[in-house]
Amino acid sequence: MADIHIHRDHQLGLEKAREVAWAWAEQVEQKFDMECTVIEGDTSDTVEFERSGVKGQLIVTGDHFELEAKLGFLLGAFKSTIEAEVQKELDTLLAQSGGGKKPSKKKAG
Numbered sequence: 001m002a003d004i005h006i007h008r009d010h011q012l013g014l015e016k017a018r019e020v021a022w023a024w025a026e027q028v029e030q031k032f033d034m035e036c037t038v039i040e041g042d043t044s045d046t047v048e049f050e051r052s053g054v055k056g057q058l059i060v061t062g063d064h065f066e067l068e069a070k071l072g073f074l075l076g077a078f079k080s081t082i083e084a085e086v087q088k089e090l091d092t093l094l095a096q097s098g099g100g101k102k103p104s105k106k107k108a109g
């Protein structure tokens with residue numbers, strides 16, 4: 001299995017970050033046929049997403065997004081393409097919201 005780990009800092013605060021996360025969830029549901037569930041918390045939210053061959057979560061806080069995804073065997077071969085597309089979608093939404101900071105990418109060990 002291939003893992004994707006994306007970290008993005010932002011300056012939106014939790015309420016605006018939630019809006020960005022919900023917009024992201026709607027986009028991946030439509031574009032990639034994902035099933036998304038949002039679990040709201042007091043200081044953070046979790047967007048769980050899954051479809052055949054992909055399972056993961058996006059943690060949303062007042063100052064960052066943390067995405068972890070596991071790709072199944074067949075999709076693992078397309079890890080770089082999938083990772084680039086997810087980064088592009090998230091970065092675009094952050095730029096549109098005006099809360100993005102310089103992107104930082106962390107690789108899972």
